[in-house]
Each structure stands twice: as structure tokens, then as C-alpha cells.
Amino acid sequence: MKSRLLVFFLFSFSFLSAQVATFNSVLNSYNIAATSATISNIITSSSNVTVYYQLATGSASNVALSPTYGGSLNSTGTWTVPFNLSGLTPNTTYYFRFRADNASGTSYSTTGSFTTLSAVPTVTFTNSPSTYNSTSVAYSLNANGLATTSLVRYGLASGNLSNQATGSSSSGTSAIAAFANLSGLLPSTTYYFQIEATNSAGTSSSPILSFTTDTQAPGIYSVSTSSITTNSATINYSVWDKELTTTSLVRYGLSSGSLTNQVAGFSVSGNATISGNASLTGLNPATTYYYQVEATNAAGISTSNVASFTTLALPSQIANYPFNNSLNNSGGNNPFSAPNTTFVTDRASQMTSAIRIGSTTVPSTATIPNLPIGNTERTISFWHKKPTHTTAIGLFAYGTGGSLQTFGVYLLANGNYVFQGSVTDYTFTSSATAANAWIHTVVTYKNGVVKLYNNGVLVGSTNLNLNTGSSTFRLGGNQAIVEFDDLQIYNYELNVSQVGELYNNNVLASSDFSQNNLEVKLYPNPVRDILNIEIENDIQSIEIYNIQGQKVLSSNQKQINVSDLATGMYMVRIQDIDNKIATKKIVIK
Known part of the structure; x- marks a missing residue:
């Protein structure tokens, strides 16, 4: 019986002696700064205990609603528990209390408070883009x-910042984008400056920094070219006179280091930025020119970077692939790839006079010089014979993968023709043609308009601003085995009459290559050695171009020896002393 009483007494004593932790009635806060502080209290616990703190703003009652932070694990006894607080808001009153958890339960301290210190403002320099007479x-x-x-204090020496400009104001607790505008500055001058910010807690300053204003020589902007033709181009640009009357000109030439020609531009006055242009004329076709804009006022001369452009080749046939038992073009060059490509009977039942691309995954490709790229006009003409198909199939394409950087045509599963621009394509509705039949297709592009013709008839058109990239030319090789014949490529847009000529005759009349406002006769044609030019006025120049648009011969005589030129088709450009021009096609045998 005694042992039972002893056990009961020990159990009761243990239960009575275990207590929740207790806190000192006085809470401490110290090391108080603008964004940090330390809080502490003395705790007594008879068993292992974990101590937390709660922190709130607004009122003391908010402490009970706040989550607990910290979690300092301690043993038994009496000791001081501190917590270092950071990331606080300046000039703010905080309320806090402690919480202790041990085996006997949870206890809380009383609530204390402290107020963070006010802080002097902080400033950090970002940048100072300047003009000739101001900066921000x-x-x-x-x-x-x-x-x-x-x-912002500023001046002409780091030790004399005697001028000042008002900057931004704020009362928040986070950084804002601020600025101060400095005006009435001298051009081509180094200024020193210091940013200063002040509140009731004090003043802070940035290091002394500097910037240099622009020269007062005129500014030149937005230089570009437009309206490029075979013999002319327009140079577009803007000029800022910077309060001094300014003139401009464009220098140009055949190399970046020899801009020996020039043309007058426009003038600017009144501290304005004016956009205008200058026209370059009398240029050679298919030629790269280099140019630079120059602007002059009383303070000096400014120049743009040297840029370049290439004039268009004369309207001509870029390539002609008859595919008459040869993968070369009509000049014997630039063949299509042979693997998976075989010769078949053409639409006129001539054997080995068309090709079949025998792969459904690998196209036949050719590197064709002077393919029209960018936004230049063009025509692609070809015959094709497709099989019956239930998936989309490719016909031709060249260019790169960006939006509107490809120029090509493919067929949908329903047979409708699609212009392939890459990313942005256009479907010509109700355009399907018969399977296993030869179809003549022509695609043209000029001034943002794509047109599609089938068998000499306009199927439709769409507005697309192309920027075709440069690449190899691809035929077939996409989902079906397709036959092709008489691929012809031109660097200008054929009209409906010319498309009809190709459909019916497979060739264009010589006049189709001519922008003819000059009566000229060339003979003999075909020619073997001496070409005679019959013209009413004296000749200013005669230039002969191959079908790739490259100038191969020039003269100012009415008889030209062409015996050194290779057999093939050429274009002859004749200009008389009145600047009238004619372009004719000749064949050298």
C-alpha cells in the first residue's frame, strides 16, 4: 500500500512541477536603426523550449494576428533570448512579443514596441544622355x-558646381526613377555634376561625375535608300541644324574609299530636324554604289556612316532551264542536283526533255546567281505534272525561314495552290488543277503584290511585303514525285500578255526585254563576230550584259566585236546623246 502511495505522490509531484515557460515583464529593444533592430527578453523554462517572436505595425493588437518568426531552440533554465531584425521600414513603429513552446504548452510575453530611425535619402546615378546644349x-x-x-549641381570644373537644376521629389520607402533637366549648355563641352537629395534626416550626395555635350555640327539621322532602279536611287535622311543654317549633300562612288561624285541635298534652319532626300541618277545597272551623307553648318561638318546599295539589273531573264537531257541552264552552267533526278518525256512527247524529282523528301537544288531577293520584282515560270495526292506537296521555293522571307509555291491536299512566304502563306482558292497533266504555272511579284497564273490565266493575287532571303533554288522533293520542265526566272514582273506568250510559245519576243523609247536595229542577230548598231543619233554608250545581269562589254561605237563572248543570249543596252535608251536581246553563236 505504501509503494502505491509513493508512486502516486511522485507522479503528482512531476505533474505539478512541469510548467510553461515564463518571460520577464520588461521587453528590450536596442541597436535600432532605419531598417534594423534587436529585440530580447529573459525566459525561464523547466524543460526544453523553442522561442519565437511576432512582429506587427499599426497597433499593438495586430501582434496577436501576426505569424511567428525565428524559432530559437533552448534548454532548461533562465537565459536571455535575442532576435536580430532586418528589412524594416524607416521611421516606423513596430510592436512585438515573444512566444515559447515547451512540453507543458505555449506562453506569450507582454507586447513591446520600438520605432525605427528616419533615414537620409539615397541617390544612385543612372545615365545622362546629352545633346549639344542639354542633358537629362x-x-x-x-x-x-x-x-x-x-x-543636380553642375559646372565647368569639379570644384565649382555653381549651377543647379531641380530634380524629382519623393516620400516613399522604395527607389523611384528620378531626373533633372540641364539646359542652356555649351556644345562640345565637358560638365561636372553631383546629385544631391535632402530630407529632415539629412542630405546625401552622389560622387562628382561628368558628361560631354555633343558638337554643334549638324546631326544626321535615319539614312536609307529607296526607289532603286537600273540607273537611279533615292537617298533618304534627316538633318538637325542645331540652330545654325545647314546644307547637305550626298557623296557616292564605286568604292567606299572613293566617293568622287556628289549631288546636292536639302537645307535646314530654325533648330529643326527635317527629313528629305537626294536623287542619284545616271547610274549603271547591276552595280554596287557606296554613299555617305554630309551636312555642314558654321560649327563644322558631320558625316553619316558609309553605306551601299546595288542598282537593279536590266529587265532580263535570270535563268532558263529547258531540261532537254541536261540539268544545266541554257548557258551550260549552274546545274540542278543529279541524285533522285531523272529525265522523262516532256509535254510535247519529246523523250528526255523534262525531269522527274524521284524523292518525296529530298528536293533537287541549284545555285542560281542573281536570284531576286528582298522586295525586288520577279517572275518564276515553270511546267509541272503532279500525281494524284492526298497530302500537301511542294513545287518550288527559295529563301530563308523568317516570315515572308521565302518565295515558293506548294499544293494543298485538295490541290489548291499556296504561295509560300514562310510563316505567312496565302491560299489561292478554287485553283486546283488536274493530276497527271502538264500545267504551266507563273508566279510574279512587284510592289507588294503576288500574282499566280495557271495555263496563261490569272488565278488570283494577294498583297504581301516580301523580304526574300538568299539561298539555293529547290524543286520538288516534298511528299510526292513531281515532273518539271522549262523553268524560267526573270528579274521583273511579266504582264498577262507575256505570261500568255510563255504558255503558248515558251519564249518572249525580244521587245519584252526592252524599255524602249529609242529606235535601234541590231544586225546580224544571231551574231558571230561583228555586231552592227543602227541608230539615228550619236551613241553615248553601249553595254552588253549576260543573262545573269553582269556587264561583259561596253563601247560607244556603232560596230562591236563580240567574238570573244561565249555562245548564248545577251542583253544590249544602248543610250544615245539625248539619253534615250533601248534594250535589245541578241544571240551569240
Whole structure:
């Protein structure tokens, strides 16, 4: 019986002696700064205990609603528990209390409080983009919770910042984008400056920095070319006179280091930026020119970077692939690839006079010089015979993968023709043609308009601003085995009459290559050695181009020896002393 009483007594004593932790009635807060502080209290616990703290703003009652932080694990006894707080807001009253958890339960301290210190503002320089007479100094400003003003002191020496400009104001607790505008500055001058911010807690300053204003020589902007033809181009640009009357000109030539020609541009006055242009004329076809814009006022001369453009080749046939038992073009060059490509009977029942691309995954390709790229006009003409198909199949394409950087045509599963621009394509509705029949297709492009013809008839058109990339030319090799014949490529847009000529005759009349406002006769044609030019006026120039648009011969005589030129088709450009021009086709045998 005694042992039972002893056990009961020990159990009761143990239960009575285990207690929740207790806190000192006085809470401490110290090391108080603008964004940090330390809080502490003395705790007594008879068993292992974990101590937390709660922190709130607004009122003391908010502490009970706040989550617990910290979690300092301690043993038994009495000791001081501190917590270092950071990331606080300046000039703010915080309320806090402690919580202790041990085996006997949870206890809380009383609630204490402290107020963070006010802080002087902080400024950090960002940049100072300048013109010839002004700049905007950009910086970040943190008011640290107090109403803060800022300014920029500046001058011509780091030790004499006697001028000042008002900057941004703030009263928040986070950094804002601030600035101060400095005006009435001298051109081509180095200025020193310092950013200063002030609130009731004090003043802070950035290091002394510097910037240099632009020269007062005129500014030149947005230089570009447009309206490029075979013999002319327009140079577009803008000029800022910077309060001094300014003239401009464009220098140009055949190399970047020899801009020996020039043409007058426009003038600017009144501290304005004016856009205009200058026209270059009398240029050679298919030629790269280099140019530079120059602007002059009383303060000096400014120049743009040297840029370049290439004039268009004369309207001509870029390539002709008859595929008459040869994968070369009509000049014997630039063949299509032989693997998976065989010769078949053409639409006129001539054996080995068309090709079949015998792979459904690998196209036949050719590197064709001077393929029209960018936004230049063009025509692609070809015959094709497709099989019956239930998936989309490719016909031809060249270019790159960006939007509107490809030029090609493919067929949908329902047979409708699709212009392939890459990313942006266009379907010509109700355009399907018969399977296993030879179809003549022509695709043209000029001034943002794509047109499709089948068998000499216009199927439709669409507006697309192309920027075709440069690449190899691809035929077939996509989902079906297709036959092709008489691929012809031109660097200009054929009209409906010319498309009909190709459909019916497979060739264009010589006049189709001519922008003819000059009566000229060439004979003999075909020619073997001496070409005679019959013209009413004296000749200013005669230029002969191959079908790739490359100039191969020039003269100013009415008889030209062409015996050194290879057999093939050429274009002859004749200009008389009145600047009238004719372009004719000749064949050298």
C-alpha cells in the first residue's frame, strides 16, 4: 500500500512541477536603426523550449494576428533570448512579443514596441544622355519614408558646381526613377555634376561625375535608300541644324574609299530636324554604289556612316532551264542536283526533255546567281505534272525561314495552290488543277503584290511585303514525285500578255526585254563576230550584259566585236546623246 502511495505522490509531484515557460515583464529593444533592430527578453523554462517572436505595425493588437518568426531552440533554465531584425521600414513603429513552446504548452510575453530611425535619402546615378546644349541626368531616388527633394549641381570644373537644376521629389520607402533637366549648355563641352537629395534626416550626395555635350555640327539621322532602279536611287535622311543654317549633300562612288561624285541635298534652319532626300541618277545597272551623307553648318561638318546599295539589273531573264537531257541552264552552267533526278518525256512527247524529282523528301537544288531577293520584282515560270495526292506537296521555293522571307509555291491536299512566304502563306482558292497533266504555272511579284497564273490565266493575287532571303533554288522533293520542265526566272514582273506568250510559245519576243523609247536595229542577230548598231543619233554608250545581269562589254561605237563572248543570249543596252535608251536581246553563236 505504501509503494502505491509513493508512486502516486511522485507522479503528482512531476505533474505539478512541469510548467510553461515564463518571460520577464520588461521587453528590450536596442541597436535600432532605419531598417534594423534587436529585440530580447529573459525566459525561464523547466524543460526544453523553442522561442519565437511576432512582429506587427499599426497597433499593438495586430501582434496577436501576426505569424511567428525565428524559432530559437533552448534548454532548461533562465537565459536571455535575442532576435536580430532586418528589412524594416524607416521611421516606423513596430510592436512585438515573444512566444515559447515547451512540453507543458505555449506562453506569450507582454507586447513591446520600438520605432525605427528616419533615414537620409539615397541617390544612385543612372545615365545622362546629352545633346549639344542639354542633358537629362537620370538617377534613382529613395526618400526612406521622409519628404525628400533633390537637385543636380553642375559646372565647368569639379570644384565649382555653381549651377543647379531641380530634380524629382519623393516620400516613399522604395527607389523611384528620378531626373533633372540641364539646359542652356555649351556644345562640345565637358560638365561636372553631383546629385544631391535632402530630407529632415539629412542630405546625401552622389560622387562628382561628368558628361560631354555633343558638337554643334549638324546631326544626321535615319539614312536609307529607296526607289532603286537600273540607273537611279533615292537617298533618304534627316538633318538637325542645331540652330545654325545647314546644307547637305550626298557623296557616292564605286568604292567606299572613293566617293568622287556628289549631288546636292536639302537645307535646314530654325533648330529643326527635317527629313528629305537626294536623287542619284545616271547610274549603271547591276552595280554596287557606296554613299555617305554630309551636312555642314558654321560649327563644322558631320558625316553619316558609309553605306551601299546595288542598282537593279536590266529587265532580263535570270535563268532558263529547258531540261532537254541536261540539268544545266541554257548557258551550260549552274546545274540542278543529279541524285533522285531523272529525265522523262516532256509535254510535247519529246523523250528526255523534262525531269522527274524521284524523292518525296529530298528536293533537287541549284545555285542560281542573281536570284531576286528582298522586295525586288520577279517572275518564276515553270511546267509541272503532279500525281494524284492526298497530302500537301511542294513545287518550288527559295529563301530563308523568317516570315515572308521565302518565295515558293506548294499544293494543298485538295490541290489548291499556296504561295509560300514562310510563316505567312496565302491560299489561292478554287485553283486546283488536274493530276497527271502538264500545267504551266507563273508566279510574279512587284510592289507588294503576288500574282499566280495557271495555263496563261490569272488565278488570283494577294498583297504581301516580301523580304526574300538568299539561298539555293529547290524543286520538288516534298511528299510526292513531281515532273518539271522549262523553268524560267526573270528579274521583273511579266504582264498577262507575256505570261500568255510563255504558255503558248515558251519564249518572249525580244521587245519584252526592252524599255524602249529609242529606235535601234541590231544586225546580224544571231551574231558571230561583228555586231552592227543602227541608230539615228550619236551613241553615248553601249553595254552588253549576260543573262545573269553582269556587264561583259561596253563601247560607244556603232560596230562591236563580240567574238570573244561565249555562245548564248545577251542583253544590249544602248543610250544615245539625248539619253534615250533601248534594250535589245541578241544571240551569240
